[in-house]
Amino acid sequence: MTLLIVTATRDEILPSIPLLEKQNTSYLITGVGMVATAYHLGQELLKNKYDLILNVGIAGSFGSRIRIGDVVYISKDTMAELGAENDQQFLSIEELGFGDSSWTGFIPPHIVLDLPQAEAISVNTTHGNEKTILKIKDRFPQTEIESMEGAAVYYAAALEKTDVIQVRAISNYVEKRNKANWNIPLAIKNLNEWLQHFLENHHTTIY
Secondary structure, three states: OOEEEEEOOHHHHHHHHHHHHHOOOEEEEOOOOHHHHHHHHHHHHHHOOOOEEEEEEEEEEOOOOOOOOOEEEEEEEEEOOOEEEEOOEEEEHHHHOOOOOEEEOEOOOOOOOOOOEEEEEEOOOOOOOHHHHHHHHHHOOOEEEEEOOHHHHHHHHHHHOOEEEEEEEEEEEOOOOOHHHOOHHHHHHHHHHHHHHHHHHOHHHHO
């Protein structure tokens, strides 16, 4: 079984790179955002086929159930801005009749993730304004996580009919922007501890 690790920035998986290289596990640094992710992942999948894509990174949490430092599996991800404005109403791409904006993970049957699950949105502009946060929470009341790439990975994997998992560690709450409340080092530490445990425990089934 062949595995591809996908992440936006090198820093997000830096502590795990020695293990990835030791195990000859492929990894792809796409750059930040859905456009960069879709392009670079698409180019990689044209050249190589994988049995499993694992997208990892940090993210923001909309509420207190999922706290800073927590590591979660994203069961569903949505491109939140894909659609049109109709005065005060937002029309999704589904409502416009032009396709889909949400995709789900597909976990191989032999892999068990001992992680809490959450739904996420992927955005081009992370939320840091109280009014826009209220609006997005009203549109997506079940959503607890925000990132900038996850839905693009799920989209590409769906088109390639490839199993895909997205795992995020929480670096901040989605609130009025205040970097003093962020804890990126903790999120990266916990994310990489999980990733290394995953790689070591599934080494015989992945390779």
